[in-house]
Amino acid sequence: MAPSPDRLFLSRPQRDSRNLAIVNEVDHDSDRSSEAISVLIASGANLARAGLRALLDAEAEVAVAGSAATEAEAVDLAGEIRPDVLLIDVTQPSQDATSIDGVQVTRRIVADPDTSAVHVLILGASEQDEEIFSSLRAGASGFLSRDIEPAELVQGVRAVAAGQAALSSSGVRRVINELASQPDPRLPSPEQLEELTAREREVVVLVAAGLSNDEIAEHLVVANSTAKTHVSRAMGKLSAHDRAQLVTLAYETGLVLAGRPAARRFGIATASFAAA
16 A cells, blocks of 8 residues: 555655564564564563564564663664664553653664664654654654554665655654754754765755665766765765765755755655655
8 A cells, every 4th residue: 555645755665565464472483585674673562562563574574683672672682683673662651661762772873883774763652843853863764653554664664774764744844844943053064065075965965855876876877886975975974874864964054945845956856855
């Protein structure tokens, strides 16, 4: 089933559907492809962990590598397992559940060289501005509401595992508005954009427009490896952990302006980050 129109995934996820099989525990001996996306689930609620595990483990291209009930377990297991994606369910504390601080866990994951390559996707109880904003600043590759459809969550996992960003379009609009009105002085200033070459600036704008490396290569008429190199160098110069942070920095530094679709500057027919 195709994603609903109010969701924006910066990737080209496969659109297939499967019947979900409810299981009690992960079968670590199951026959999975070596190319499967490994996912570590972190949630303070037992039922949430079981539900997410059943949902993701039913996908042939996804392998649930483990689950954590606390922040400490999430960080320790991430270092031990080195999953492709750490999915953090930010549940509200209750009698049978403890809340996991997704921002704090993300910061620890990103700061540790052993786990800095792990992509973090946060599943929040709501899409409050500060929740989304803080998660992205901490280094998360995506933030989705817990009320999304199961297929959308799977697509979000695929997106962040591929180095893309996963956000709802409403979340993107609010983040952009916040970035435009309250820039963070700790992030790169417009002057720091001077470190980028003209081509690297152009590539950053294309990334902000939601283009993949292959699409950037096609647009610039260069080799795919060249486009990937430009993106990597831009991320390095701006100290961006992943493409999600690179997009955030594009707006923070004024390279791309809120309300002025990045894609429109280059005549690209694609989804825009800016509010309609």
